[in-house]
Amino acid sequence: MEVGGKNYVDDVNITRQELVESLREGNIPKSSQPALGQFVDTFNKLGEDGSEVVAIILSDVLSGTFNTAQQAAGMTDTKVTVINSKSTDRGEAFQVLAAAKDAQAGKSVVEIKDHCANIYSRTSIDVLIDSLDCLVAGGRVSRMTGLLTKLANIKVVVELHDKALDVVSKGRNTKSLLKFVEKIAKIHQDEGNKIQALSLSNVAADESTLDKVKNILIGEHTEIPYIAELTSPIIMTHTGLKAIGVITLSEKTRPNL
Numbered sequence: 001m002e003v004g005g006k007n008y009v010d011d012v013n014i015t016r017q018e019l020v021e022s023l024r025e026g027n028i029p030k031s032s033q034p035a036l037g038q039f040v041d042t043f044n045k046l047g048e049d050g051s052e053v054v055a056i057i058l059s060d061v062l063s064g065t066f067n068t069a070q071q072a073a074g075m076t077d078t079k080v081t082v083i084n085s086k087s088t089d090r091g092e093a094f095q096v097l098a099a100a101k102d103a104q105a106g107k108s109v110v111e112i113k114d115h116c117a118n119i120y121s122r123t124s125i126d127v128l129i130d131s132l133d134c135l136v137a138g139g140r141v142s143r144m145t146g147l148l149t150k151l152a153n154i155k156v157v158v159e160l161h162d163k164a165l166d167v168v169s170k171g172r173n174t175k176s177l178l179k180f181v182e183k184i185a186k187i188h189q190d191e192g193n194k195i196q197a198l199s200l201s202n203v204a205a206d207e208s209t210l211d212k213v214k215n216i217l218i219g220e221h222t223e224i225p226y227i228a229e230l231t232s233p234i235i236m237t238h239t240g241l242k243a244i245g246v247i248t249l250s251e252k253t254r255p256n257l
Helices: 016-024 036-046 065-073 089-104 109-121 133-137 143-152 174-191 207-218 233-239
Strands: 053-057 080-084 123-129 155-160 165-171 195-202 244-250
Touching: 016 233, 036 053, 036 065, 053 065, 053 089, 053 109, 065 080, 080 109, 089 109, 089 123, 089 195, 089 244, 109 123, 123 174, 155 174, 165 174, 174 207, 174 244, 195 207, 207 244
Parallel strands: 053 080
Antiparallel strands: 123 155, 123 244, 155 165, 195 244
């Protein structure tokens, strides 16, 4: 990524907190996907001992990285299976963690792919966006839309689907975002679809807002795995300050909102 005219590598020579501070100073980063050669070199290195590689890549809706990884898989002697997670952040991590356990248990690549697909079907990602500035800069919404939204102080919720990133809710304040979270909770309750894990990956969101979102979705159920951490720098470049990714893993598929 490029920040203030300098190039950085996500979580290598720039920390999450450093990028937060840069965003607070008004610097909107530019991002780019990993180079083809980086994938080839990595696959070669991982396969030096004869190992087979399963690469679980973020959604092709968000980046061309999946296609690059596929190209690289065809340019290495290592046997590589590239999986489109159709997800990102903790949603992708749900699949990675499951795949690692499957590999340790000696399961086949086919079984791992099926497991990842099942987890994807039970994962939902809704992002509460406080400002469209970064999405506009990244070309994901028009500048006119961003300007009008900023003038009207409109907050939006975008939902990551199989083939698109869709705006599913709009409102004028944080309360409107919380009402959307209440809608999520009601759907889970009405369908008897228990949340099995919750992540609030965020960009320096207010602690009070994070607590409210958590309480709406899982209340005092301390047995449900929960994390609320800064998201990765590369995701911050698109969502902007105060954004909250509401990422749930449920017992069964939740309908799109």
